[in-house]
Every structure is written in structure tokens, then in C-alpha cells.
Amino acid sequence: xTQAINAKEKHPPGLYLLFFTEMWERFSYxxxxxxxxxxxxxxxxxxxxxxxxxxxxLIYGWFTGLVYLxxxxxxxxxxRYIGQRRAILIGGITMMLGQFSLASTPALGTHMTWLGLxxxxxxxxxxxxxxxxxxxxxxxxxxxxxxxxxxxxYMGINLGAxxxxxxxGFLAEDYFATKGEDGTILKYxxxxxxxxxxxxxxxxxxxxxxxxxxxxxxxxxxxAVDKNADGTVEKKVLTKEESDRMxxxxxxxxxxxxxxxxxxQAGSSLTLYTDSFIDRTIGSWTIPTSWFQSVNAAFxxxxxxxxxxxxxxxxxxxxxxxxxxxxxxxxILLGVGFLFMVGAVLERGGDISDPxxxxxxxxxxxxxxxxxxxxxxxxxxGLSMVTxxxxxxxxxxxxxxxxxxxxxxxxxxxxxxxYVESLGAYTVFGLIAAFVILAGLVLWGxxxxxxxxxxxxx
Numbered sequence: 001x002t003q004a005i006n007a008k009e010k011h012p013p014g015l016y017l018l019f020f021t022e023m024w025e026r027f028s029y030x031x032x033x034x035x036x037x038x039x040x041x042x043x044x045x046x047x048x049x050x051x052x053x054x055x056x057x058l059i060y061g062w063f064t065g066l067v068y069l070x071x072x073x074x075x076x077x078x079x080r081y082i083g084q085r086r087a088i089l090i091g092g093i094t095m096m097l098g099q100f101s102l103a104s105t106p107a108l109g110t111h112m113t114w115l116g117l118x119x120x121x122x123x124x125x126x127x128x129x130x131x132x133x134x135x136x137x138x139x140x141x142x143x144x145x146x147x148x149x150x151x152x153x154y155m156g157i158n159l160g161a162x163x164x165x166x167x168x169g170f171l172a173e174d175y176f177a178t179k180g181e182d183g184t185i186l187k188y189x190x191x192x193x194x195x196x197x198x199x200x201x202x203x204x205x206x207x208x209x210x211x212x213x214x215x216x217x218x219x220x221x222x223x224a225v226d227k228n229a230d231g232t233v234e235k236k237v238l239t240k241e242e243s244d245r246m247x248x249x250x251x252x253x254x255x256x257x258x259x260x261x262x263x264x265q266a267g268s269s270l271t272l273y274t275d276s277f278i279d280r281t282i283g284s285w286t287i288p289t290s291w292f293q294s295v296n297a298a299f300x301x302x303x304x305x306x307x308x309x310x311x312x313x314x315x316x317x318x319x320x321x322x323x324x325x326x327x328x329x330x331x332i333l334l335g336v337g338f339l340f341m342v343g344a345v346l347e348r349g350g351d352i353s354d355p356x357x358x359x360x361x362x363x364x365x366x367x368x369x370x371x372x373x374x375x376x377x378x379x380x381x382g383l384s385m386v387t388x389x390x391x392x393x394x395x396x397x398x399x400x401x402x403x404x405x406x407x408x409x410x411x412x413x414x415x416x417x418x419y420v421e422s423l424g425a426y427t428v429f430g431l432i433a434a435f436v437i438l439a440g441l442v443l444w445g446x447x448x449x450x451x452x453x454x455x456x457x458x
Contacts, residue, residue, distance in 0.1 A: 061414010
């Protein structure tokens with residue numbers, strides 16, 4: 001009876017502060033990410049750095065991978081030394097400086113690009129695991145609203161991700177870009193897109209620091225790890241139940257590598273394929289390539305409330321799907337999405353290099369729709385899972401462990417994307433679909449054992 005009552009209670013106002021803080025941080029990140037592969041691959045005359053497509057996707061993969069490696073370090077520091085609120089402040093300011101460094105490249109030189117990417121990697125390590133952990137801290141253990149809360153929080157991520165490619169892409173590919181008489185872009189204005197991303201990061205930090213005391217109280221102010229009188233960390237032996245739950249986090253983290261390696265093709269191989277081989281024209285207007293980075297986020301904003309309501313309703317009736325089943329379903333849906341990209345390749349007659357032969361836009365839209373459904377089943381549920389299962393003294397650090405999956409996946413995804421030209425899009429998209437669907441089925445198959453371990457019966 002208590003579970004049903006809790007499931008119907010309103011979410012605390014602190015959730016919405018974290019929602020908007022994360023929205024602006026993701027506006028910053030995804031605005032930059034939407035431009036990064038294009039920026040790396042366009043020639044110097046076009047305003048880019050002039051890397052070939054294979055090199056550009058590898059750089060993209062390593063950068064986005066390292067962005068997800070540093071959270072384990074930032075989570076560890078927050079848990080033991082500075083608390084989550086200070087970590088978010090340090091991370092936000094560092095990422096803001098990173099975006100401004102990218103924007104200053106035309107004036108100060110290419111070395112500012114590499115400095116900017118480094119600052120973004122470091123800043124994200126402090127920011128990313130700690131704001132997610134704070135969402136979980138708003139709810140007591142066993143509160144059935146938590147999965148729904150993370151889905152709402154995830155909408156904040158994707159509201160920012162929806163707006164930023166439109167705004168940053170418009171500035172870089174349209175408003176400030178140099179165009180020929182026929183409308184063809186002669187030189188991109190990437191620096192203005194990066195500048196807008198930096199301003200978004202600054203707005204998020206102002207919002208968070210102005211309102212955190214009122215709406216979050218003491219949450220995240222102190223390190224989670226208890227210390228002795230002499231300042232040393234108090235060591236606590238993990239119980240078998242805690243060890244089993246940590247093992248579940250590690251096990252599922254391994255499986256979702258397959259998901260993220262496929263999902264993050266959106267910023268690399270899918271972006272390049274869209275730029276060259278998808279019909280982006282509507283009448284006489286050509287949709288900027290970077291705008292398609294907003295499609296997934298738009299679907300999240302539209303479908304997120306429905307999924308959040310579904311999880312809450314199922315929980316209130318005691319019929320909620322288990323975490324491993326939700327995630328396995330998410331992986332299968334992602335794989336189905338890539339089958340539509342195989343359809344796009346087949347519509348063009350296979351791996352034809354002639355850019356004049358275009359595939360229909362609806363293949364790409366259907367791909368993003370199924371990727372979004374898969375993401376909603378997996379990513380917010382994974383964030384919620386870590387806050388449920390992680391021992392308090394390791395909460396932020398284990399959130400960092402969760403982000404190790406995208407770290408490995410991003411790098412793997414960069415290498416996968418680099419083979420599109422040599423192996424062909426048909427082969428690469430088809431293999432991604434097969435491996436992700438298989439991994440999802442295996443995770444679904446072992447879900448019963450994982451559920452037992454989560455509930456202390458392993």
C-alpha cells in the first residue's frame with residue numbers, strides 16, 4: 001500500500017532545478033558535438049581542420065570516449081573530498097572555458113581546439129556523475145518514483161540536446177556562414193556555434209548556484225564517505241548483498257557497451273552518411289546536417305513523459321518490468337533502428353559512392369525513432385539503477401563506472417565508423433544491428449539471475 005501511495009506523490013522541486021541545470025550543460029555539449037565531426041573533416045578553406053573522414057571519426061570517438069572516462073575520477077574525488085555540489089561547479093566552469101577555447105581557434109590558432117577538447121574532457125568528469133547521483137539522493141531507498149524521476153531528468157538532457165544543434169548549427173552553417181550565389185556553403189562559421197555552446201554552459205551554472213541552497217538543501221554539500229577524527233577515510237566492509245549489487249552494475253555495464261557503440265554512430269558515421277547520401281532538401285531549402293542531431297532529442301521530449309508515466313503506473317500496480325529486461329529491450333530496439341539504415345543503403349542500390357543518388361529521409365527518421373525508444377528503455381533506467389544499487393560511500397564513483405561503458409563504446413564506435421568507407425555502410429550498419437540485438441537477447445536471458453543478486457538472493 002505504501003508503494004502505491006509513494007508512486008503517486010509529486011516529485012520534489014529539486015528535481016526540476018537539476019533538470020534545467022543538466023539541460024543547459026547538455027545544450028553546451030551536444031551543440032559542440034553536432035559540429036565536431038564536420039569541423040574536423042571540412043577543409044581549412046571551409047573553416048575546418050581538414051582531416052579525412054576516417055581520421056575525423058577516430059578523433060571524435062576518442063574525444064567522446066574520454067569524456068565518459070573521467071567521471072569515474074570526478075566521482076571518486078566528490079565522494080571522498082569535495083562533495084557533489086563543488087564538483088558540479090568545478091566541472092561547469094571548466095567546460096565553459098573549453099567551449100570558449102574552441103570558439104577562439106580562428107583567432108588564436110589550432111592549439112586552442114585541442115585545449116578546448118581537453119578542458120571539456122576534464123570538466124565533464126566532475127560534472128556528469130555528480131549531478132546524476134544528486135537526482136537519486138532526492139528519493140529514499142525503495143521509492144518507486146525514482147525510475148520516473150530519472151526519465152524526467154533525462155528529458156532535461158534531451159531538451160538541451162534538441163535545442164543546441166538547431167541553434168549552434170544555424171549559427172555555424174547558416175547565419176554566419178559564407179555562401180555562394182546558389183546557397184552552397186563556402187566557409188562554415190564553427191566558432192559561433194562553439195561560442196553559443198559556451199554561453200549555454202554559463203547559464204546553467206548561474207542557475208544552479210543561485211537556486212541550489214533553496215531547492216536542494218544540504219544534498220551534495222559534503223563528501224559521501226565518512227571520515228575519522230584525524231581526517232582519514234573510515235573503512236567499511238561491504239556486505240555480500242552490497243557486493244552482489246555492485247557486481248550487477250559491472251555486469252550490465254559490460255552489456256550496454258554494445259548499445260552505446262551503436263547509438264553514438266549518430267555523431268560520426270550517421271552524420272557523414274546523412275551529409276552525403278540522405279536527401280535533405282525540402283523544396284529549395286537544404287536542412288543543415290547538424291540539425292539531425294536534434295531528431296533523437298525531439299523524440300525523447302515527446303515520448304519521455306509517456307515512458308515515465310508507464311514506469312510509474314506499472315510500479316504502482318506491482319507490475320514493473322525488471323531493470324535487465326528494460327535494458328535488453330532497449331538494445332533490441334536500437335538494433336532494429338539500424339535495419340532501417342540498411343534499408344537506406346539498399347534504396348540507393350547499395351554502397352554507391354555517387355553523392356547525387358540520395359536515400360529518402362524517412363529511413364533516417366525511423367532509425368532515430370527506434371534509437372530513441374531503445375534509449376528510453378536503457379539510459380535513464382541505468383542511471384536510476386546505479387543510485388538504487390550502489391553503496392552510499394561509492395555512489396558517485398560507481399556512477400562513473402556506469403559511464404565507463406560509453407567510454408569504451410565511443411572509442412570502439414569511432415573505429416567502427418572509420419571502416420564505413422572500406423567495408424561499406426551496408427556491412428557496417430548490418431553488423432551493428434546483429435550484434436546489438438544479440439547482446440540484448442543474452443541480457444534478457446540472464447535477467448532472472450541478476451534480479452536475484454539485486455535483491456540479495458544471489
